[in-house]
Amino acid sequence: MNLTAIIAALQQGDLRALARAISIVEAGGATAEALLDQVPLLASKADVVGITGAPGAGKSSLLDCLIEVYKQRDSRVGVVAVDPTSSVHDGAILGDRIRWMRHACSPNVVIRSLASRGSLGGVSAATAAVVRLLAAAGCRPVFVETVGVGQIGSEIAGIAGLVVALTAPGLGDDIQMMKAGVLDVADLVVLNKADLPGASALHSALAAELEHRGGRIISTNAIDGGGVAELVGAIDELRHAAGRTPNGHPVDRSRLEARIVEHSLALLRPRLRARLATMANLNLPPDDLARILAEAHETSRPLSNP
């Protein structure tokens, strides 16, 4: 099958063609580029919902509940689980596979795990490409699970139109840390493990913080499904709202800016790394090197003001 035929088949919803296309994209190189050139861009980023949070917060468990709801609907649901810390053979991804196995025979569910140990700069590019393939094959929405630690967590904002940040009691994921990172790009905050001690105090503290920002918090229990209906309602509402606003985002300006910055960083990171690799000595203080790198980048590509 040539690339055009693969894409035509996947757009008809052919799962084997989809699997084939994903393998090509994962292998990378010129064939991957040629294939992606022919895949339509996402019509609306509101069709991509990012679920981010620290390891162990319950992202995969909660996604299991969400898949159960969304697979009952007319459209297909997609899940892309990205774990930059594991390889496909590691426990984390294997655990997700087993957990999600009960959905595997449903023609309405497409699940894909991506492992990308050691190539942080590549996480968003590979993920974005696979997400586009799933969307082209009719998945609405595509959920993307990413480990929300530092940069990787906020990179999701460049891919997803809607970002759900997950936390749970006892993760040491305190509010100061969330404020410094993921709260800026989250459209919805979920406090999972609502059954655990400390959950209601954490809920109140997060709610107080979010009140300033106009954000919303929902408590869930991924084990018994508590709060899942409310979460689905909120996700649907935000996706619907996103579809109606001219710029496709239901967010205020500061969040939009945070999102654009994250996306730009994701694009710049590999270029800066490549540039750094060509620099002869790295003995200067890191701050000076960073400044030199940033200035060199600025002068090599003047910003035009459209």
Ligand SMILES: Nc1nc2c(ncn2[C@@H]2O[C@H](COP(=O)(O)OP(=O)(O)O)[C@@H](O)[C@H]2O)c(=O)[nH]1
């Ligand atoms: N008590 C409790 N445990 C949960 C809940 N959600 C998930 N867990 C457990 O927390 C652990 C980590 O969950 P997992 O979904 O793998 O987290 P992830 O790393 O964020 O994907 C697992 O042992 C789950 O069974 C919950 O709502 N309550």
Ligand SMILES: [Mg+2]
């Ligand atoms: Mg997980």
